[in-house]
Structure formats: structure tokens, C-alpha cells
Amino acid sequence: MNGFERISAALRGERSDRVPVVLHNFLMAAREAGYSQRRFRNDPEAVAASFIRAVETYEYDGILLDVDTVTLAEAVGVRVDHPEDRPARWAGPAISTLGAVRDLPPPEVGRHPRVQVWLKAVRRLKSQFGGEVFIRGNCDQAPFSLAGMMRGPADWMMDLLDEQRQDDARALLDYCAAAGAEFIRLMAAAGADMVSNGDSPAGPELISPALYRRFAQPYERRLADEAHALGLPYALHICGNAGPILEDMVDTGADALELDHKTDPDKAHAAMKGRAVFIGNIDPSGVLALGTPELVAAKTREILAVFADTPRFILNAGCAIPAETPPANIKAMLAAAREK
Secondary structure (H helix, E strand, C coil): CCHHHHHHHHHHCCCCCCCCEEECCHHHHHHHHCCCHHHHHHCHHHHHHHHHHHHHHHCCCEEEECCCCCHHHHHCCCEEECCCCCCCEEEECCCCCHHHHHHCCCCCHHHCHHHHHHHHHHHHHHHHHCCCCEEEEEEEECHHHHHHHHHCHHHHHHHHCCHHHHHHHHHHHHHHHHHHHHHHHHHHHHCCCEEEEECHHHCCCCCCHHHHHHHHHHHHHHHHHHHHHCCCCEEEEECCCCHHHHHHHHCCCCCEEEECCCCCHHHHHHHHCCCCEEEEEECHHHHHHCCCHHHHHHHHHHHHHHCCCCCCEEEEECCCCCCCCCHHHHHHHHHHHCCC
16 A cells, blocks of 8 residues: 555545554755755745655655645735744734724635645645645644634634624634635645644633634534535644543544644544544654654554554644654654554
């Protein structure tokens, strides 16, 4: 079997010849290919070349096409800073009052040049690896996260607690859902085999499960439904300990959940078995970047043991792998996954 077949089998709940592996390694891939983050985020050929080199070096099964966490936000007017060799980052809101969303024109994210970088890179990777290596096109931030960037994180959290602002809060979430759905449609047209979103500010470390169910989950479900209408599987990522909302995350209809190392894999397995694929969840910093190959191998075997009774598992880090991660540690993770 090849990588595309392994990951496709996991998503169908079928056994393959070995555990499939996806790497959330855009930072490391760019560094190893010799590109600064500025060059990487602005040049689709640099994005594609970085991932091609990484696949050829480590021989893993699926590419997670990711560039940063603010491309979609920038496309809807959020102010963004562009450091030379760090990922682009939030620099200021797009709207100064919550009600201002009602005056915005409909989002047209496909017109933004950096969105086009992501799409052109997917097309190039699909041309290189189509049918051999699985291409997961991340579509940046889910509506709750995007709303926080548009409004400003602190103001957004305060808005949610004001009952008089609830209609405007939902209007902003509707706007963000429309932007996210457009990105998913564009990614599907570019040829991605799967799409995904991150919604980390919606996790229990920042808001309560009740607020998650009220303001985040319904909009995550919309994006999952959009992907399914296009015939694509959908993955949802939330950082931190997602334990208190695991059942709710599964209920979004997501085909896979990519979970942080802070989430107990045993609890995740119990909540997800037979319903969704678990993606993760090796600690990207404490283990992959800072640990020894022996520690990486041991932690990999631990997570493999938890999910040994189900094919609905894809090995990955729990979040983005740091640029400075030693290649020997990635190789140790892959070697442990391939042990018989």
C-alpha cells in the first residue's frame, strides 16, 4: 500500500499494512529546504518544494498543507505581521465594534494572494504525488477562532458574555463560517484529498464547554457539512486538553479529530472509537523537539498501544512540529510506527 491508500483506509475504518503517518511539519520542512518563513508563505513553489523534500527524506504517508494561522484572517481584513523567519501572526482586529460586521461586504477570500499561495501549492503537490501521498489541505481557522481574530481576542471573549450582543456575535460567526466555507470549496477545487480547520481558542482551556456548544460547535459542524457536500473528509483540530468536549467534537460530524498531547488518548479513544479517526498526539515540543530518539520511540509506542484495537488512527504530533526538531527524532517516530 502507498500513503494515500493507508490514510484513505484509516478514514474508512479499514486496516492497512502499517500505521499511517502524517506530519504537521511546515516549520521544519521550510527550514530543512532552506526557506525563510517569509519566502515560504509568499511562494507556492517554495511551499511545494519544502513538502516534496520532506516526503522524500522521511517517507511518510500524508502531507498536512499548512502555512500559518492567520491567512484566512488576513483575507477578511485582520491586520497581520510578517516576520522574516517566524510564521505570520495576528497584529490587530478587522472591526472595532461587534455590530460593524453587518456593514462588511460578503467575504471573497479567493481574491487574496496568500490564499492563492495555499491553493497553488496544493495543485503542485497533487501533480507530484496524486494517488500516492495523501494531501490534507488545511483551511486555516474555524469560525470561532476567526471571529476572535476579527474582533480581537479579549473583546471577543467579553462579547460572548454580554447577552445584549448575542445576535451580533452570531452575525460575526455567520460571516466567518461563510469565509471558511469558501476556503474549503477552493481547497476542494485545488485537489485536496481532505480538508481541515483549527479552532483552538474554542477549547476548554479558554472557554467553558457550554460556551463551546453554543458558539463554536454549530459552526464547526457547518464546515464539516460543507466538506461532506463536496465529497471530502473533514478534520478538526483543537489545542490543549479537549477532554471535556470530546463527545461534542465528535458530534460535529468531523471524520477525524487532531488532538493535542494534553488530551488523554485513552479518553479520546473511548469517545471516538468507531466514530472518528484520532490524529496525533505526540508532544511536538517536549518530546519531538527536545527529547531523545529513545524517548520519541517510547512515546510513539505508547500511543500506538492505546489505538492498537482500531484502524481509525493516524500518527502525528499533537500540533505543529518546531523548526528545530532533530531529524533523528522524526525518524525514530516513523521507525517505531513501522515496527511489526
